[in-house]
Amino acid sequence: MPEINNERIWLSPPHMCGEEQKLVAKAFETNWIAPLGPYVDQFEQHLSQFTHSPFAVALSSGTAALHLALINLGVGKGDYVLCPSFTFSASANPIIYQGAIPVFLDSESFTWNMDPSLLRNAILKLKAAQKKIKCIILVHLYGMPAQLNEIAAIANEFQIPIIEDAAESLGSLYNDKHTGTFGSMGILSFNGNKIITTSGGGALLTHDAKVARHTTFLSTQARDQAPHYEHSHIGYNYRLSNVCAAIGVGQLSVIEERIKARRSNYDYYKQGLSSIEEITFLDEPPLHFSNRWLTTITLSQKSKVSSEAIRLALAERNIEARPLWKPMHLQPVFKHCDYFGNGICDNLFLRGVCLPSGSSLSNSQKDNVIQTIKQLYN
Numbered sequence: 001m002p003e004i005n006n007e008r009i010w011l012s013p014p015h016m017c018g019e020e021q022k023l024v025a026k027a028f029e030t031n032w033i034a035p036l037g038p039y040v041d042q043f044e045q046h047l048s049q050f051t052h053s054p055f056a057v058a059l060s061s062g063t064a065a066l067h068l069a070l071i072n073l074g075v076g077k078g079d080y081v082l083c084p085s086f087t088f089s090a091s092a093n094p095i096i097y098q099g100a101i102p103v104f105l106d107s108e109s110f111t112w113n114m115d116p117s118l119l120r121n122a123i124l125k126l127k128a129a130q131k132k133i134k135c136i137i138l139v140h141l142y143g144m145p146a147q148l149n150e151i152a153a154i155a156n157e158f159q160i161p162i163i164e165d166a167a168e169s170l171g172s173l174y175n176d177k178h179t180g181t182f183g184s185m186g187i188l189s190f191n192g193n194k195i196i197t198t199s200g201g202g203a204l205l206t207h208d209a210k211v212a213r214h215t216t217f218l219s220t221q222a223r224d225q226a227p228h229y230e231h232s233h234i235g236y237n238y239r240l241s242n243v244c245a246a247i248g249v250g251q252l253s254v255i256e257e258r259i260k261a262r263r264s265n266y267d268y269y270k271q272g273l274s275s276i277e278e279i280t281f282l283d284e285p286p287l288h289f290s291n292r293w294l295t296t297i298t299l300s301q302k303s304k305v306s307s308e309a310i311r312l313a314l315a316e317r318n319i320e321a322r323p324l325w326k327p328m329h330l331q332p333v334f335k336h337c338d339y340f341g342n343g344i345c346d347n348l349f350l351r352g353v354c355l356p357s358g359s360s361l362s363n364s365q366k367d368n369v370i371q372t373i374k375q376l377y378n
Contacts, residue, residue, distance in 0.1 A: 009368070011320040012193040012294060015258065015360040020250030027246045036220075037242030039249055044203070046252045051170075051178040053186070053205040055212035058240035058248070059219055062167040062189030062202035067094040068215050068238065069163045069185040069204060070135070075100050079134035080126055082160075084114045085327040086345035087139045090189075091165050092328050100134065104329045106341035110285050112348060113146035114138055116154060118340045123158050125340075136162045140169035140179045141325075142354075143195075143262070143293035144282060148174045148182050163187065167202070170195055171259045173289035180205045195258050195293050195359070196251035198244040259291045261359035265366065266292040269355055272370035276377050278303035294357045296324060298348060305376045307353045313372050321369075324352030 027039060040058050047056035059065045075081060077099035083092050085104035095102045103122055108115040119136070126133055136155055138146055155162050162183030166172070169179040170188055180186025190201035204215050217223075222235025240248075251258075270281045278300045284290055299307055307323060314321045326349050329339035355369055 006318070009319040009356050009361070009365050010358060011322055011354060011356055013358045013360070014192050014197045014199075015358060017250060017254045019253055020247045023246035023250050024243055027243050032242045035239050035241050037245070039242045039245040040240055043198075043240070043245040043248045043252070046249060047188070047203055047205075050252065050255065051181055051205060053178070053181045053207065055206050055209060057204045057206075057212055057215045057219065058245055059202045059204060059215075059238045060240055061200055061238075062165075062187050062191065063090045063094060064219070064236065064238035065187035065189075065202040065204040066091070066137070066163065066165060067097055068218055068236070069187055070094055070098050070100070071218060072185065072211050072214060073135050073161055073163070075134045078132070080131045081135055081137060082119065082122055082133065083137040083328070084139045084141070085329045085339060085341065086112060086325055086348065087141060087165070087328065088167075088325055089328065089331065089333075090167070091137055091139050092334065095137070102328070102334065102337050104327070104334070104337055104339045104341075106339075106343070107141075107345045107348065108147065109344055111144045111146055111288065112141050112282060112345075113144065114151060115342070115344075116147055116150035118342070119151060120154050122338075122340045123154070123160070127158075133158070133160055135184075136160055137165055138162050138183065139165040139167075140172060142282075142296055143169045143172050143291040144284070145169065145172050145174040145179050145288050145290065149287075152182060166205075167191075168194070168293045169291060171255055171291040175287045176289075181207075184208075185211065190248060190251075195262060195291055196248070196255055198240065198248040198251070201240045201244050201248060203240075258359045261361075262292040262295075262357060263290075265355075265357050265359075265361060266295045268363065268366050269295050269297070269370065272366065273297070273373060276374065278305070278377070279373075292357070294354045296352055296354050299351045299353075303351075307351055309376060310353050310373055313376055314369065317368065317372055319356060319369055319372065321356065322354045324348050324354060
């Protein structure tokens, strides 16, 4: 009989290594509490080195990074932006900030990311209607890289830039290259539930020095060079603080360990639930290396247990689990938007569950999750 936990098992909690507190203390000792400081520079350098991106700009959130990426591409009112439907709303909200029009695309079944065939269909249909497609936002969901070869080929064919939303996929690789470094720009998130955290924060990755400088300029209220406060552009208060960056420097020092732990969670769950044929796991296709930010399961049509039954059974034992993302085309706020679909992400939403996936999970905690699910099938 699985235990009822006195201490809650969270879906994806922060995992500190101890170095973070020392670095934050040093920031206080040196009085670098202001929005900028040496840890911001250091964090950006370490991100650039880890991802092999020439430039990284540390920002207040992944959403801020995506917003500035759209601004850098000149996305504005009436422009069309192609975006996956199967994602978190933060992938789509900045499109609306800019007065642009999102068009949502369904997933393919191999990675759960944007379907290349639907991408081509959407581009052809929008172009036939003389709509201006400004860019593609490509998400690497739950840490699994999208089909980058196919999508990049289509984007190149139609000369449409790609912004990679790698918020969930820091450390994931496609053909041995880091996600977030394939498109015109990539964005990362360091929210509290991500594989590493700065408590809140994000970054923009780019190969273009001008884009990096412009992003830094816009994120610090677009202050022109002058002894007084001079502004020739609208700016944003989007820069990461030195204190948060200090946390990030500590977190990034153990990123490889965190990836290893998350991938180990996936293997442990897959082995532990292998006797239940109604449960399937998302495997890595060739060329794909996932950080396994969250371990997810999907239930077959013949499953006698629903995804909601699993979530509730775990909740009764003080274990947090969540449904897969509710697609954007099913969200009330986006009900007016065009959608190109084949039903895959609708089905994933109905039949999927995210299991506790923190890098600090013990085997006994994972066993509790596994036994709770198994009991439902007995």
